[in-house]
Amino acid sequence: MDRLDAMRLFARIVELGSFTAAADDLNLPRATVTHAIKGLEERLRTQLLQRTTRRVRTTRDGEAYYNHCVRLLADVDAVETDFRETNVQPRGRLRIDLPAQMAKLWLIPSLPAFFARYPQIELDIGTGDRLVDLLREGVDCVLRVGQLPDSGLVGRRVGTLEQVTVASAAYVRREGSPRTLADLQDGHYAVNWASPTTHRSEPLDFMVKRKRREVVLPGRVTVSGVEAYLSCCEAGLGIAQFPRYRAAEGLASGRLKEILPETPPPSLPVTVLYSAHRQMPARLRVFVDWLVGVMAKQL
Template identity: 35%
Template sequence: MPRDFQDVSLASLELFCLAAELESFTAAAHQAALTPAAVSRAIGRLEDRLQVRLFVRTTRRVRLTEAGRAYHVQCQQALGQLAEAERQLSGHQVEPAGLVRISAPTTFGHHCLLPALPAFRARYPQVRVDVQLSNRNIDFTADGFDLAVRGREQADSGLIARRLLDAELVVVATPDYLRRHGEPETVDDLQHHDCIQFILPSSGQRVPWRLRVGGVERDVATTGGCTCTDDILGVVTLAQAGAGLAQVYRFTVEQALARGGLVEVMQAYGGASRPFSLIHPSNRHMPLRVRVLADFLAAWLRDRARDGSRPHAPD
């Protein structure tokens, strides 16, 4: 494939990233020890080459266009990969440093990821971590993430998944709800109960309950008067308020179960689980700062499983 080498250098890409981060050609020029005109010319050469406008310019500041934002993400990744390649070739094993952006579901985030970060930062103080807690799917390139934690199996073949844990599911309710409505003992009993529903953001569909029936895990449809969309921790809150039965991850209600605020039911059908995996694009080099966070999180969860103490968030 023929290559079109034009007058665009790595320095121009670095100036573009600097101006994008500072939202100012003048501030970028000052930090790079150049004139604002030199920065403007470098950005202009990029725009001419790409045939697209990267910035919207005003008298006070500059901001990226939609195309500029997408290009900025790609440039940051490319420059980071080049810098790491140089370090590896020169034989310098430097301390991991820089920003890692990770997206995680609210359940995993509050109970597993966020509690691990103080220990991670103590070990790697030069690595900064930006966490997005959301149950919605992300676009790694457009949204600028390095890693994501997601439940359920991943169908995208362009992603590499690393299993972190199999989260046990439990059915719970308050003692008061069970006094008023009785305790379900069979799967058929569930149709006579108010079962709190969670709506999966990616599909808009109700998530079926997962029970072990006759030694085999299967999905069971339930009904109820309360639904919660996007944040499954809302299901936990509804259950604690006495709204009905709920199926949730055990690690989200362990403390409530220990205190007696919630009671586990349907234990004869328990033992089902859903996986949480750490995912990242298969076609992207993983910088050292990203790799150490991935390895640390996997080890942190493994150590707690070995000790018999599941991760949990503080009250």
């Protein structure tokens, strides 16, 4: 194994936190990985990694060497990209993570056209709304909805989602439909949404004369999953807020009723995120461009 390959291997071990995961990711025997890292440490005359029963961590020298590797490998990838012929088809596997309902409604039905254009790209698709650690989990990009914490990732805005405040038809018959925010705070209750990352219940949000206003309502149930949130609302357990596309079927069938349409929730940004630490490979670049195009038609 030459030095560049050893650097790539070392970087993947650090990013995935595991010799076995790096071996699987690079399709190498575990023995080859162990031998290569041992040789690298002997050549550098320092310990780069600390092995525990659960995880592999960098030493102080290992962290410094990893940062050098990332910059050097990015430069090498950039040079190769600059000199690569433009008519070469992007190829290889991408690991991506998408919100489940968006994937089902918009993205997966559009994939046949993507594969027709890029037949040598393979996709490993995860669906969920949790915070994914791209480097540690070996994920190339994620599509996320809402305001995002500062993560050091590159973000490309692909659009915004209109939101709507709803209650079930049964809830409206039983409790009435509030006409103002003052009515809302007089005896109504919500299906409370708890952030999967902070585990704190989030208030309902409304736009009043272009200003954001938060309303905290009592709730009989608190959930942190999108499907459970919708199911609880449809069961009449309280008022909730969704991107309009998520509530569209319930509104069309009459199971859900829109309330307070004059003071809607603020729109949610939709962003594709990928690592800033590597040169963007062609397969990721064309996928992100395709993803932006698909979302632009829907939003």
